[in-house]
Amino acid sequence: MDKVRYRTTPDSAISLIEGDYHEFAFQRHYHLDFHLGLITQGQQRFAYQGAQHQVGHGELVIMPPDELHDGRSLAESGYQVRVFAIEPDWFNQHLELARPQQMMSFDRLIVSDPQLFSRLCHLHQALAQPSLSQLAKDCLPYEGFSGLVQRYGASKERAPVALGRQSLATLKEYLLAHLDQAVRLEQLAALCDLTPTQLQRHFKARTGMTPYAWLSRLRLEQGMKLIKTGISGTEVAQQVGFYDQAHFTKAFKHTFGVSPSAVGHCQ
Numbered sequence: 001m002d003k004v005r006y007r008t009t010p011d012s013a014i015s016l017i018e019g020d021y022h023e024f025a026f027q028r029h030y031h032l033d034f035h036l037g038l039i040t041q042g043q044q045r046f047a048y049q050g051a052q053h054q055v056g057h058g059e060l061v062i063m064p065p066d067e068l069h070d071g072r073s074l075a076e077s078g079y080q081v082r083v084f085a086i087e088p089d090w091f092n093q094h095l096e097l098a099r100p101q102q103m104m105s106f107d108r109l110i111v112s113d114p115q116l117f118s119r120l121c122h123l124h125q126a127l128a129q130p131s132l133s134q135l136a137k138d139c140l141p142y143e144g145f146s147g148l149v150q151r152y153g154a155s156k157e158r159a160p161v162a163l164g165r166q167s168l169a170t171l172k173e174y175l176l177a178h179l180d181q182a183v184r185l186e187q188l189a190a191l192c193d194l195t196p197t198q199l200q201r202h203f204k205a206r207t208g209m210t211p212y213a214w215l216s217r218l219r220l221e222q223g224m225k226l227i228k229t230g231i232s233g234t235e236v237a238q239q240v241g242f243y244d245q246a247h248f249t250k251a252f253k254h255t256f257g258v259s260p261s262a263v264g265h266c267q
Contacts, residue, residue, distance in 0.1 A: 002078075006256070006263040008228045009127045010137040013087040015228055016128055022078035024257050026071040028208070032221045033085045034104070036148075037061040038121055042079030046071040053110065060111040060120065062152075066168075068208040082124045091149070094142055102155040111152060120144055161206050163199065164192030168206065172218065179219055179240045185211065220255050223248065224263070233260040 002024040007016040021044075028047075037044075043056040048069040055061050056074075063069060065088055073079050091104035111117075123144035126132060132140075161168035174191060175183065188211060189199040203211050219240040226236045237248035253259050 002257060004257040006224070006228070006258060007128055009141075010132070011090075011141055012229075013090040013093075014127070014141055015085045016124060017081070017083035017085065018128075019081045019083065019257070020078065021073055021081070021257075022076070023073075025073075026069075028068055028070050029217055029255070030066050030068050030207075030209075030214075030221075031063065031085065032218075032225070033065055033087050034091075035061075035063040036084040036086065036120070037063065038082045038117060038124065040080045040082060040121065042077055043074035044071055044079045044081065045074045048109065055110050058112070058114060058117055060113070060117055062106045062109060062111065064105070082121065084120070084124065086145070090141075091145075091153075094145075103158050104149065105154055105156045106148075106152045107154065108152060111148075113151065116147060116151065119147060163202055163206065164194040166192045175215060175218055176222065179222060180238060181241065183215065216251075217255075220251060223252060223260070224256065227252075227260045227263045236260065 002022055003020040004024075005018045007018070009015060026046075037055075037060065039055050039057055039059050039061070041057055043054055044061075045052065045054050046061075046069050047053070048063075048067065054074060088103055092102070123140055126136065126140055158169075163171060171188065171191065174188075185196045185199065189196045192199055192202075194202065200211060203209075203214070207214055209217070219242070223236050223240045226239060227233065231239075233249060234245045237245045240248070242248035242251070249259055
């Protein structure tokens, strides 16, 4: 049976996932955050940038934000994973990148490093403990992730994804400000100074998704962030543009494998 648990941590920019997946398969999607996945049992298969990848016990997957991918178990026995979801700006703020326009990147998708894997597993367990001391809450993420960055990370310039006269980042900002409204294709096309047909073609070529599918995922990603802050499912559904809580709950569970009410909070 599939089991998954989402948790917040004392740092609002970092959240945790504990997953035991057998039948549940992630369809093509993206995240707003970095997802660092520690495979603690079994093997996972996923598609990323046109290639198929496998990752197994003791390996770490580093999935950057806004990158399209899927995921499923390689065998019927399933796989277990512990995931850190980290907002991109956390690295800028805590690891002092040279300039704000830079972003963190990593030189590999899959990391096989037993020492680092063990350290990050212990960090994941520690951050899930509500009894963690305040000083530990403040220091442990820096200690854990700085090792990862020192070995495999580098800063790079943020490369804008062009959509007509705008960028995908600009479009994302616009949509995040209007998630509770009915957005029309003509609005987005006008924002980018493109025709609706041109926008659909350019958007699919650059993201691998239609504008509708991309916006639907954005609504659910933002919904997850709001649920983690303790806002009720009814209010979140309204804020991210769902007609009612029932539709939001159904889409949320289909996407994340749990209902909004099952997302946990660490005190």
